[in-house]
Amino acid sequence: MTTYAPVPGGPYMRKNKSVQRSMVLVMLALLPATAYGFYLYGWPSIILFSVTLASAFAFEVVCLKIRNQPIQIFAFDGSAIVTAWLIAVSLPPWAPWWIGVLGSAIAIVIGKHPYGGLGQNVFNPAMVARVALLISFPLEMTIFIKPIPIISEMAPSLGDSLGIIFGGASYDAFTSASLLGTIRTELGQGMVISDILRDSYQPLAWMIGNATGSLGEGAALLLTAGGIFLIYHRVITWHIPVSTIASIAIIAALFHLIDASRYPDAMVHVFTGATFLTAFFIATDPVTSPMSPRGQLFFGAALGLLIYILRTWSVYPEGASFAILIMNALTPMIDRYLRPRIFGRTYKGEPLKSEKRP
Amino acid sequence: MELFRIHGGARLEGRKSLTAHKPTQIAPIPSVLHIPVQQHVGEPAEPIVHVGDHVRKGQLIAASKKKISAPIHASTSGKIARIGDHQAPHPSGLPVLTITLEPDGKDEWTDLPPPIDLEKATSDEIAARVSDAGVVGMGGAAFPAAVKLNLGQRSKLETLIINGAECEPYLTCDDRLMQERPEKIVLGIRAMMQALRVQKSLVAIEGNKPQAVAAMSRECAKAIGIEVVEVPARYPMGSAKHLVQALTGKETPAKSRIADLGVLVHNVGTAYAVYEALYLGRPLISRIVTVSGHAIKNPGNYEVLIGTSIAYLVDLCGGMTSKPDQLFMGGPMMGIPLPDLDVPVVKGTLGVLALKAEKMHAQPVMPCISCGSCVIVCPAGLTPLEMASRIKHDDVEGAAKIGLNDCISCGSCNYVCPSHIPLVQYFNYGKGFLAERAKEKSNQERMKALAERRSKRDEDRRKELEKKHEEAKRRHAESIPQSGLESAT
Ligand code: SF4
Numbered sequence A: 001m002t003t004y005a006p007v008p009g010g011p012y013m014r015k016n017k018s019v020q021r022s023m024v025l026v027m028l029a030l031l032p033a034t035a036y037g038f039y040l041y042g043w044p045s046i047i048l049f050s051v052t053l054a055s056a057f058a059f060e061v062v063c064l065k066i067r068n069q070p071i072q073i074f075a076f077d078g079s080a081i082v083t084a085w086l087i088a089v090s091l092p093p094w095a096p097w098w099i100g101v102l103g104s105a106i107a108i109v110i111g112k113h114p115y116g117g118l119g120q121n122v123f124n125p126a127m128v129a130r131v132a133l134l135i136s137f138p139l140e141m142t143i144f145i146k147p148i149p150i151i152s153e154m155a156p157s158l159g160d161s162l163g164i165i166f167g168g169a170s171y172d173a174f175t176s177a178s179l180l181g182t183i184r185t186e187l188g189q190g191m192v193i194s195d196i197l198r199d200s201y202q203p204l205a206w207m208i209g210n211a212t213g214s215l216g217e218g219a220a221l222l223l224t225a226g227g228i229f230l231i232y233h234r235v236i237t238w239h240i241p242v243s244t245i246a247s248i249a250i251i252a253a254l255f256h257l258i259d260a261s262r263y264p265d266a267m268v269h270v271f272t273g274a275t276f277l278t279a280f281f282i283a284t285d286p287v288t289s290p291m292s293p294r295g296q297l298f299f300g301a302a303l304g305l306l307i308y309i310l311r312t313w314s315v316y317p318e319g320a321s322f323a324i325l326i327m328n329a330l331t332p333m334i335d336r337y338l339r340p341r342i343f344g345r346t347y348k349g350e351p352l353k354s355e356k357r358p
Numbered sequence B: 001m002e003l004f005r006i007h008g009g010a011r012l013e014g015r016k017s018l019t020a021h022k023p024t025q026i027a028p029i030p031s032v033l034h035i036p037v038q039q040h041v042g043e044p045a046e047p048i049v050h051v052g053d054h055v056r057k058g059q060l061i062a063a064s065k066k067k068i069s070a071p072i073h074a075s076t077s078g079k080i081a082r083i084g085d086h087q088a089p090h091p092s093g094l095p096v097l098t099i100t101l102e103p104d105g106k107d108e109w110t111d112l113p114p115p116i117d118l119e120k121a122t123s124d125e126i127a128a129r130v131s132d133a134g135v136v137g138m139g140g141a142a143f144p145a146a147v148k149l150n151l152g153q154r155s156k157l158e159t160l161i162i163n164g165a166e167c168e169p170y171l172t173c174d175d176r177l178m179q180e181r182p183e184k185i186v187l188g189i190r191a192m193m194q195a196l197r198v199q200k201s202l203v204a205i206e207g208n209k210p211q212a213v214a215a216m217s218r219e220c221a222k223a224i225g226i227e228v229v230e231v232p233a234r235y236p237m238g239s240a241k242h243l244v245q246a247l248t249g250k251e252t253p254a255k256s257r258i259a260d261l262g263v264l265v266h267n268v269g270t271a272y273a274v275y276e277a278l279y280l281g282r283p284l285i286s287r288i289v290t291v292s293g294h295a296i297k298n299p300g301n302y303e304v305l306i307g308t309s310i311a312y313l314v315d316l317c318g319g320m321t322s323k324p325d326q327l328f329m330g331g332p333m334m335g336i337p338l339p340d341l342d343v344p345v346v347k348g349t350l351g352v353l354a355l356k357a358e359k360m361h362a363q364p365v366m367p368c369i370s371c372g373s374c375v376i377v378c379p380a381g382l383t384p385l386e387m388a389s390r391i392k393h394d395d396v397e398g399a400a401k402i403g404l405n406d407c408i409s410c411g412s413c414n415y416v417c418p419s420h421i422p423l424v425q426y427f428n429y430g431k432g433f434l435a436e437r438a439k440e441k442s443n444q445e446r447m448k449a450l451a452e453r454r455s456k457r458d459e460d461r462r463k464e465l466e467k468k469h470e471e472a473k474r475r476h477a478e479s480i481p482q483s484g485l486e487s488a489t
């Protein structure tokens, strides 16, 4: 029986980095796309966002108390806030308050702490919450609205917004389906892609994010800017985002080539739905993604494939969250098989063959 | 020159500006010198002087009888005051047999051997002189240098790489040496090339030392076959195997030596010590040490006699501004902790650093968030997070399976970990555990072999006795009937 006892010594210097700093950087990176979402969807979305974050923090504190962990250190590491942020931006922007609170509860109380808290969870807590909500409340989770900029006449006032989020006030006049949802429904009715997209093929609007969808998933350009910011600060690496997006694009292009009437082109798949949010912010969650660059490339490529499959053939046109959970489950295996190569050894761990020297 | 990519590596804060511009000062002779008999990798040297003896500067005071060892010389003239255990800078913190010398202040040289005539000298003669001078690797490893100069005969070598990377933060001793004495370093390099029979030498210097690069380039331009190569400041560029990879593109296979690739790496400081041994006949009795860190009043570089106490050195720098939070010898990445200031400078002492907590970015340890940063920077291609977690769960063998013994303890993973996990401490524990077990195992095997030999010997003896017995019986049996027959006939 051995028992680990630290051996004193170096290194005596560290990079000025911390978990908290990484989390704050993630929040900063999400800020532009989120703010744009607030602009598009107005007060109700701001209220929903706030409720989700506040409740996540409260659940985090309660869980830490129950688990007898130092609250000072862990409650302020920012991880619960980032989780809640990711839930909030992937909710329909005007969802009722309890969807946000329930999402936070599922993520923090079920998705994170039972595994041992920070760093120990197998599944991305935000995606656990989203999938649970999607399955349990399919109606509330799929009522999307058209963008109505907060500055427009049509946008609900703060008072109306409180009514929408807390009081269940009806807002049927504003609702709309997401593009992927529309495609799914109308394909089912026997229409072909070119007819479905006749009026709504607007790649430029998609890129900016001016399209029906979740609170913060649309603004591809702003999300990309945030992602590049994170890569620059070395919070994430390029491997997962690039392989995920490339994989979706390539597969979509292939199918589009095979049958353009059934399979929309790569633009649709890349720029609508949660592709960018998933690729830059959700798939890159350090805890639940592979540790080595090789593993990450594989993870992203497989994730793209799964997202495509789920979007195209499953009942859920917004398949990204399911795809993430499946890939999370595969991550330990990817980590086992796709290790980096040890210096001086082959991938199998054998010493490299030395060149014969005279 | 084209450079090759090395795996992993981290960009560190250099913190070299504290001392990089300060010329090396000669430290005065202290009132007492504690000279350990083991300052190198290998077997300790054996004292050949006695308490009360008077010795002169450069005189041999402890001889090396073993192959991998290095002799020790008096750093100045004076009286041997004591021979006994004293604290030494060693990771174990255990005291080492030490010769205490009380300087007489005259600093009188002993009779030095004449300079070697390089025109005529053979490889063996050069190596022997370097060996006699007690020269060891001056980059911190302190491997007896002559052993690595004799290799020319056995392996066919092509390139001598001179390591002036100095990739650890704070340290500037090699930087200053290259700036101030480049011509002597080049003479040392030429002698080493001659001993090794190589035609080509590359002097690798990290790009963060432009003055050293300029000075060395100027001198190397005058010599044939020596080229200065500026390498990127990327830790651990100074790791020999990685430096070889960056310069030649060759990756040293596990369980092989760099020499098997036809390359040899020596430190710039070693080249300088070789110069002194060959051209001046002087043994290695002093070295340049960087004294730095934010707790030191006037950081600087000092040429110090081996055996000078750290306390004396710190006093030369005006003392401490405040109590340091960490005090250690060597660089901040691979240095070893100092129990206190009463420890002598040895041949492998690169620096003495006294750091303040706010500059070390020490923070509370958080759980691993598997961010993979450690994996990306690990120059050995390992997965530090996994190894640490296995060791933490008492599965050192599991950690060994995924490469614990390939870890070079460079500390890059530790440096970048956002959760501030003391990864290297786990690895050092794990390696210590494995080494201990290997020793036990080999002990057991020795015992088993002994026991087997003994039982075999017993067995042989028994068989022999039996054979004799049989023989006797047979002879006896033969004799009886014969006689019987005889008598019958
Ligand atoms: S750098 Fe630290 S937190 Fe990140 S994976 Fe490695 S050990 Fe875990």
Ligand code: SF4
Residues within 6 Å of the ligand: B377, B378, B379, B380, B381, B382, B384, B406, B407, B408, B409, B410, B411, B412, B413, B414, B423, B424, B427
């Ligand atoms: S200390 Fe070991 S595990 Fe860590 S980076 Fe260096 S070689 Fe890799």
